[in-house]
Amino acid sequence: MKVSRIVANVAASDIAAAQSFYRDILGLEPLMDFGWVATYGSSETMQVQISFASEGGSGTPVPDLSIEVDDLDEALHRMQAAGIAIEYGPADEPWGVRRFFVRDPFGRLINILQHQS
16 A cells, blocks of 8 residues: 555634635645635645654644745745744754744644755
8 A cells, every 4th residue: 555645634614714824825726625625735746744743843832734845034024924923933953944833824833944955
């Protein structure tokens, strides 16, 4: 057996709120929208991963989702321009990532990160 996809499901009473955060700010593409469920993603191939953690690293809480981007400064700028509070960082972590935490419209803690070269 081979796992072909992992989908994170986030309970949300206002599905439209996902659009402004995940599409407009982060740039994910709308893949499906049935009104009661909307899926955003990327046409690029992504790795399948699921992580289990007792902490979020550097003494932070475990984030609900981690989203890797190719330009952390641009992601940070977009969050700030949208008035979204930065809850942690940006920080250069000893394991080779630069990251910050925000909350999405549903209160989920989101770890936005970029691997450093």
